[in-house]
Amino acid sequence: xxxxxxxxxxxxxxxxxxxxxxxxxxxxxxxxxxxxxxxxxxxxxxxxxxxxxxxxxxxxxxxxxxxxxxxxxxxxxxxxxxxxxxxxxxxxxxxxxxxxxxxxxxxxxxxxxxxxxxxxxxxxxxxxxxxxxxxxxxxxxxxxxxxxxxxxxxxxxxxxxxxxxxxxxxxxxxxxxxxxxxxxxxxxxxxxxxxxxxxxxxxxxxxxxxxxxxxxxxxxxxxxxxxxxxxxxxxxxxxxxxxxxxxxxxxxxxxxxxxxxxxxxxxxxxxxxxxxxxxxxxxxxxxxxxxxxxxxxxxx
Numbered sequence: 001x002x003x004x005x006x007x008x009x010x011x012x013x014x015x016x017x018x019x020x021x022x023x024x025x026x027x028x029x030x031x032x033x034x035x036x037x038x039x040x041x042x043x044x045x046x047x048x049x050x051x052x053x054x055x056x057x058x059x060x061x062x063x064x065x066x067x068x069x070x071x072x073x074x075x076x077x078x079x080x081x082x083x084x085x086x087x088x089x090x091x092x093x094x095x096x097x098x099x100x101x102x103x104x105x106x107x108x109x110x111x112x113x114x115x116x117x118x119x120x121x122x123x124x125x126x127x128x129x130x131x132x133x134x135x136x137x138x139x140x141x142x143x144x145x146x147x148x149x150x151x152x153x154x155x156x157x158x159x160x161x162x163x164x165x166x167x168x169x170x171x172x173x174x175x176x177x178x179x180x181x182x183x184x185x186x187x188x189x190x191x192x193x194x195x196x197x198x199x200x201x202x203x204x205x206x207x208x209x210x211x212x213x214x215x216x217x218x219x220x221x222x223x224x225x226x227x228x229x230x231x232x233x234x235x236x237x238x239x240x241x242x243x244x245x246x247x248x249x250x251x252x253x254x255x256x257x258x259x260x261x262x263x264x265x266x267x268x269x270x271x272x273x274x275x276x277x278x279x280x281x282x283x284x285x286x287x288x289x290x291x292x293x294x295x296x297x298x299x300x
Contacts, residue, residue: 031131032084032175036295040078043260043287045099047072054106068106074099074116076285084295089126089174095119098153114154115281122148126174139176144183145169159237163192168204180208187226191233198233202226216252221245228271242268248285260285 048071058066077096082089099115124146131140146168155161170185189200204226211219227241248262264281 031298032295033086033298034296035081035083035293037081037292038079039288039290039292040080041076041287041289042078043076043285045072045074045283045285051106058106066106069104070102072099072101072115076116076287082295085128087128089128090124091126092121092123094121114156117152117154117156118150119153120148120150122146124168126172136179137177139173139179141171141173143169143171144185146185160193165190165192178209178211180210182207191231193237194233194235196233198231198235198238200228200231200238202228213249218250220248220250222247234272236270236272238271240269240271242266250287256288256290258287258289260287 049067049069051067051069054066054068075096075098078093080091080093082091095118097116097118099117101113101115103111103113105111124144126144127142128140129142132138146166148166148168150162150164150166152162167188168185170183172181172183172185173179174181174183184205185203187200187202187204189198189202191198191200204224206224207222209221211221213219222245224244225241226243228239231238244264244266246262246264248260250258250260253259261284262282266279266281267276269276
């Protein structure tokens with residue numbers, strides 16, 4: 001048995017052992033009912049550096065006078081529309097993420113580089129089987145199945161535009177006071193990026209935690225891992241695994257306006273060569289959120 005199969009079996013054992021948690025009440029009613037529509041996050045990052053007469057000052061030991069002019073922008077949107085029924089949750093989420101940096105060297109052509117480019121829509125069904133109110137702040141638990149499509153705004157200059165249809169099925173903990181999501185799932189992908197298309201099998205796990213620090217300040221943590229097990233067509237761009245982690249401290253400025261210093265890390269290992277790619281993004285984000293319609297709260 002190879003290592004990938006062993007990892008998959010271990011994941012499945014841990015995955016379904018969650019169902020054996022003591023004190024779980026089968027068939028408990030959920031505390032939410034009806035539609036909940038929310039703009040979870042709308043953020044915009046912008047910085048610009050404009051340097052004039054840099055050529056004349058190129059020999060001066062002052063970087064602010066001889067640096068290259070550059071402009072960097074990044075926008076992010078996360079919106080959701082979820083329906084909470086007595087026994088199930090129907091969730092729909094749209095994520096848009098795009099960033100671009102333009103560098104204007106003193107000598108040479110203008111360079112443009114994309115720092116982020118993602119469009120992701122996901123719809124899913126979660127069975128609300130258990131409600132665990134007195135453990136880790138309380139949460140719900142049940143099996144789920146999602147269907148999603150991922151692509152990009154623009155085609156990379158030296159690569160194909162990503163086009164992936166993805167189905168996932170697994171078990172997750174959700175809607176907790178602190179534990180917003182903890183899941184493990186089997187993943188099936190239909191990759192239309194290249195021709196012929198490729199069918200891929202993977203497993204993935206993720207974690208989202210929110211920790212109030214004080215009034216108006218919340219620490220948020222997110223971790224995600226996906227391990228690819230097999231594919232029907234081999235491409236040089238196939239990944240062996242990918243991992244991402246994000247930590248931010250959201251500070252409320254005024255009502256729904258937030259300022260958040262953050263650290264975001266992403267790494268991936270190609271399947272057919274040895275060097276691992278990494279991306280570390282550190283910054284401060286100004287974001288806006290708004291709850292358009294809240295689900296009804298039902299007392300048990």
